[in-house]
Amino acid sequence: MIGRKDLSKADDIIICRGVHKWFDDFHVLKDVNTTVKRSEVVVVFGPSGSGKSTFIRCINRLEEHQQGQIIVDGIELTNDIRNIEAIRSEVGMVFQQFNLFPHITVLDNVTLAPIWVRKWPKAKAREVAMELLNRVGIANQSHKYPGQLSGGQQQRVAIARALAMQPKIMLFDEPTSALDPEMIKEVLDVMIELAESGMTMLVVTHEMGFAREVADRMLFFDHGQIVEDGRPEQIFEDPREDRTKLFLSQIL
Amino acid sequence: MASVSEIITRPRERVHAVKWIKNNLFSSWFNTLLTVLSSALMYTILSQLFIWIFTIANWRVIAVNLRLFMVGTYPLEQIWRLWLCVAIGTTLLGLSWGIWPHVVSRVAMVYGTALLLLALAPFGVTTRIWLAGCGALVFVGMLVGRRIPDAGRWVALTWLVFLPLMLILMRGFGTFLPVVQTRQWGGLQLTLVLAITGIALSFPLGVLLAIGRRSPLPAISLCCTLYIELIRAVPLITVLFMFQIMLPLFIPGGESFDRIVRAIVAFTLFTAAYIAENVRGGLQAIPRGQFEAARALGLNPFLTMSFIILPQALRIVIPANVGQFISLFKDTSLVVIAALLDLLGIGRSVLAQSEFLGLQTEVLLFVAAVYWIFTFSMSHVSKRLEQTIGGGNR
Ligand SMILES: Nc1ncnc2c1ncn2[C@@H]1O[C@H](COP(=O)(O)OP(=O)(O)O)[C@@H](O)[C@H]1O
Ligand SMILES: [Mg+2]
Numbered sequence: 083m084i085g086r087k088d089l090s091k092a093d094d095i096i097i098c099r100g101v102h103k104w105f106d107d108f109h110v111l112k113d114v115n116t117t118v119k120r121s122e123v124v125v126v127f128g129p130s131g132s133g134k135s136t137f138i139r140c141i142n143r144l145e146e147h148q149q150g151q152i153i154v155d156g157i158e159l160t161n162d163i164r165n166i167e168a169i170r171s172e173v174g175m176v177f178q179q180f181n182l183f184p185h186i187t188v189l190d191n192v193t194l195a196p197i198w199v200r201k202w203p204k205a206k207a208r209e210v211a212m213e214l215l216n217r218v219g220i221a222n223q224s225h226k227y228p229g230q231l232s233g234g235q236q237q238r239v240a241i242a243r244a245l246a247m248q249p250k251i252m253l254f255d256e257p258t259s260a261l262d263p264e265m266i267k268e269v270l271d272v273m274i275e276l277a278e279s280g281m282t283m284l285v286v287t288h289e290m291g292f293a294r295e296v297a298d299r300m301l302f303f304d305h306g307q308i309v310e311d312g313r314p315e316q317i318f319e320d321p322r323e324d325r326t327k328l329f330l331s332q333i334l
Numbered sequence: 335m336a337s338v339s340e341i342i343t344r345p346r347e348r349v350h351a352v353k354w355i356k357n358n359l360f361s362s363w364f365n366t367l368l369t370v371l372s373s374a375l376m377y378t379i380l381s382q383l384f385i386w387i388f389t390i391a392n393w394r395v396i397a398v399n400l401r402l403f404m405v406g407t408y409p410l411e412q413i414w415r416l417w418l419c420v421a422i423g424t425t426l427l428g429l430s431w432g433i434w435p436h437v438v439s440r441v442a443m444v445y446g447t448a449l450l451l452l453a454l455a456p457f458g459v460t461t462r463i464w465l466a467g468c469g470a471l472v473f474v475g476m477l478v479g480r481r482i483p484d485a486g487r488w489v490a491l492t493w494l495v496f497l498p499l500m501l502i503l504m505r506g507f508g509t510f511l512p513v514v515q516t517r518q519w520g521g522l523q524l525t526l527v528l529a530i531t532g533i534a535l536s537f538p539l540g541v542l543l544a545i546g547r548r549s550p551l552p553a554i555s556l557c558c559t560l561y562i563e564l565i566r567a568v569p570l571i572t573v574l575f576m577f578q579i580m581l582p583l584f585i586p587g588g589e590s591f592d593r594i595v596r597a598i599v600a601f602t603l604f605t606a607a608y609i610a611e612n613v614r615g616g617l618q619a620i621p622r623g624q625f626e627a628a629r630a631l632g633l634n635p636f637l638t639m640s641f642i643i644l645p646q647a648l649r650i651v652i653p654a655n656v657g658q659f660i661s662l663f664k665d666t667s668l669v670v671i672a673a674l675l676d677l678l679g680i681g682r683s684v685l686a687q688s689e690f691l692g693l694q695t696e697v698l699l700f701v702a703a704v705y706w707i708f709t710f711s712m713s714h715v716s717k718r719l720e721q722t723i724g725g726g727n728r
Contacts, residue, residue, distance in 0.1 A: 144626055171632035181627035185646050194641060195631035240627075247631060 087280070089298060092119040095251060095282050096141060101150035103136060103306075110136045111147065112306040120250075123283045125293040125314075128303030129329060134286045137303065138253045141284065142173040155250055171199055174244030178256040180236045182228035182243070188215070189224040192243045200247065207246070214242040218272050234265025238272055245276075252276065254285040288333055294318065302326045387699075395693045396700050399684045403700070406520015406675055412512065416523060417464040419500045421471055424449070426496060428472040429489050432479015436722045441711045446472030497534050501527070516594045520675040522704060527594070528666040528676065529708075532601035533659045539602060540609025541648070545639060547614055558610070565607035571668055574600045578672045597669050605662050612654040616647030649723055656716035660709045677701055 096118035103111040110133045118124055126134050139145040140152060143159050143166050152159045154169050183191050192211035196202045202210075215221040218238040220231070228236055237257055244252060254273065258266045270292050277283055277296040287293070293300055293314050300317045302310040302325070310317065310326045321327045359369040396403065405416055424445065431442035449469030453462045479489070504527070506513045519527065546558035565573070577600040578593065620643050628638040648655075667678040675683060681697045684690055690697075 142630055144629060167632055167634065170630060173630075175627075175630040177623060177627065177630075179623050181621075181623035183624065183627070183642055183646075185649065195633060198637050198641070199632040243631070 087121060087298070089119045089122055092121055094118070095120045095122075095155055096284070097151070097153040099151040099153075101137075101140065101147045101152060103133075103140065103145065103147045103149075110306050111140070114150070114306075114308055116301065116308060116311065118251075118282060118284065120282055121280045122298045123277045123281075123285065123296050125297040125300045126284065126286045126303060127288055127290075127293070127300065127329075128309075132303040133306040134303045135255050136306075138175075138255055138284050138286055141251070141253060142170050142175055144175075171195075171247055172249055173251045173253060174247060174249035175253045176237070176240050176244055176255070176257045178259050180228070180233070180240045180260070182236055182240055184228050187225055187227055188220065188231070188239050191228065191239060192224075192246045195243070196246050211242070211246055214245050215239070217275075218242045219268070232265060233261045234268045237261065237265075237269045241269075241272055241276070251282045251284065254283065254287065256286050256288075258287065258289055290318075290330075290334060302329065304329070386695075391696050391699075392693055393696060395684065395690045395696050399680070399690075402680050402684065403521045403677065403704075405523045406680060407518045408514060408520070408523065409518065412506070412514055414464075415503045415506070415511070415514075417468070419503055421464070421468050422496055422499070424468045425471045425475045426489065426493055428475020428477075429479040429485075430493075431472070431476040432481075433483055433486050433489055434722070437718045438715060440718075441715055442472055442476065445711075446470075446476075494534075497530065501531070516592050519594065521680045522677050524594070524669075524674060525663075525666050525677040526708075528597060528601060528669065529659075529663040531598050532605060532662050532666070535598070535602040536605035536609055536662070537655070539606035541613050541644070543606060543610035544613035544617060545644075547610065548617060562607045562610050565604055566611070570601075570604050570665055571671065573604045574668055574671055576600070593672050593674060597666075597672055597674065601662060601666065605658060608658045609655055612651045612658065613647060615654070616649075616651040617643060619650055620646050649720075652716055652720050656712055660712055663709055663712070664705060677704060 094117045096116075098114050098116050101111055101114040102109070114137060116124075126138065128134055136145055140147045140159075141154060146161075147159075155172055157165050157169055159165065159169060182188075183194070186194070189208070189211055192214060193204070193207040196207040196210065197204060200207075212221055212224065215224050218241055220235055220238055220242070223231060223235065228239065231239065241252075241257075257273070258269050261269065266289070270289060273283070273285070273292065274296050285292075285297075297314045300310075300312060300314050301308050302317070302321075302323070304325050310321060310323045312322070317326065318330070321330060360366045401410075405413060408416060427438065427442045427445060430438045446469050449465050449472070451469075453466035453469060455462075457465070479485075503511070504514065504519070504523075505516065543558045543562060546554050547562065549555045549558070574597065577596040581591070581596060624642055624646070625638060628642045633642070666676055669676050670679045670682070678701055681701045685694060685697055
């Protein structure tokens with residue numbers, strides 16, 4: 083409880099009720115139920131192939147769920163295109179492989195969506211972008227192409243790019259897994275700062291230091307199910323499930 | 335042999351010339367043998383060729399018919415319109431040189447200088463003035479272009495506007511610009527019209543077909559696939575024939591279409607299918623993460639395609655597409671089947687005159703040289719383009 087934000091009065095920004103998903107015959111998500119409050123930082127962890135990526139990709143509908151309900155900021159995810167586009171501009175996403183656009187400059191990467199989706203004037207988009215690049219510590223590289231930056235710098239640009247849309251929720255899918263060890267910290271520092279600023283974050287990661295420091299809650303995924311859901315202190319010190327215990331002993 | 339290719343593909347190093355020769359040409363007894371044999375062969379052929387070109391060949395056939403080769407039977411008093419097209423073209427070339435020096439500098443410089451040198455040749459006075467003017471415009475354009483480095487978008491747009499403008503100028507309208515019937519078009523002028531319009535039209539069509547082929551709507555993707563596969567299954571000459579001879583049979587009033595228009599349509603439809611396949615390859619090479627990142631940012635499919643996917647895909651396929659355009663350039667010579675007299679067609683008709691019987695070599699060599707100038711420029715510019723915009727990637 084110490085040093086953590088008080089979320090008791092916060093409203094629910096993501097609601098998942100009985101979510102199921104199949105890839106053909108393969109049942110990836112099995113009855114996922116959870117609620118994320120505004121400003122909450124939730125760390126999702128679990129073995130490879132357990133459906134963590136699929137789960138967070140359902141939140142911005144990069145994947146479709148087939149059963150159950152996902153409600154994001156009051157809008158239920160259905161096949162309605164307008165809903166999907168509305169959700170996508172409220173939900174930022176950071177990928178393991180950065181996925182920056184290699185053919186345009188760092189600055190253009192960050193301003194593209196605000197200009198064309200939010201329809202901001204160029205000058206405003208630029209100003210906001212430079213502010214964000216400054217915040218993630220790459221303002222002096224804004225004219226470069228992504229290929230000229232290190233992995234850690236690229237991932238920080240990717241975070242700035244997602245933040246430029248001023249999203250209400252940020253999704254991170256293993257943002258540091260593709261990075262060399264010496265670059266992990268610079269990215270985590272940006273994420274920690276973001277968490278402290280009150281952003282709602284759903285983070286798939288195995289960086290347990292990060293989880294310990296900023297997570298309000300942790301979800302342990304195994305075989306497409308949420309096996310355990312608890313505060314970090316409880317998960318680390320006193321995991322209820324044997325599977326959680328076993329997994330933690332393997333990665334810590 | 336492996337050693338040779340290794341050395342050649344390695345990035346250029348600053349080696350002493352003697353050492354370079356030793357490493358590349360005489361690195362083993364076998365390479366030495368090859369070097370000696372091929373030098374001997376090259377010497378024999380080239381020296382014979384030079385002797386033939388400068389002492390035996392009868393270039394009168396070219397000199398006398400030069401206007402035919404260049405513009406066919408385009409009326410003499412209207413030729414200023416073609417010169418005007420050339421002048422606009424060279425100005426744009428010069429501007430492009432100033433704005434994108436890495437891409438067009440060499441081609442522009444060579445064309446400009448060549449025009450100025452040609453102005454010294456013993457042509458008529460007006461011709462020489464036009465030649466000198468067009469040559470000078472390349473350099474003037476360059477100087478202007480350098481001062482407006484941000485005007486790239488406008489120059490590109492002007493190139494696009496130039497195409498229809500060129501056709502309008504050539505054909506004419508109303509009383510001010512008397513109409514020159516397309517049957518009077520010919521020679522290099524016709525070849526360039528066919529090639530340039532064919533390229534300009536087939537490129538966007540090909541891109542649309544490639545995108546259509548990947549459409550999630552089965553009706554669209556099936557149509558595009560069918561079209562592409564059908565066209566690719568037939569030889570170009572068949573498509574040309576279809577449009578020249580069969581179109582009038584199927585479409586009422588089809589014979590009223592100009593023969594040149596029919597040829598351009600045929601070239602466009604044919605080339606577009608190949609462009610589509612090239613572009614499809616480029617689209618497939620774009621990682622899924624690019625689509626996902628764009629979608630996650632809220633970009634709709636149209637924005638994703640135009641800002642993220644296509645620019646990357648088209649860049650990858652520059653060499654393949656330029657190869658296709660070079661083919662098209664050369665294949666325009668097939669319009670002889672429609673009795674159109676392009677550069678090669680003029681060559682044949684000149685050779686049919688009794689005065690010039692037996693001068694095939696001269697004529698063919700000249701025609702080949704003209705084709706080479708243009709196709710080589712295309713491949714050179716494409717290489718430069720690739721190098722320039724390929725930088726700072728991934
Ligand atoms: N597009 C897909 N088609 C079929 N199977 C998939 C697809 N994406 C993921 N899967 C499968 O779903 C399972 C869960 O994947 P994922 O959510 O990526 O797991 P995690 O992120 O926890 O490693 C894996 O077994 C994976 O092979
Ligand atoms: Mg994953």
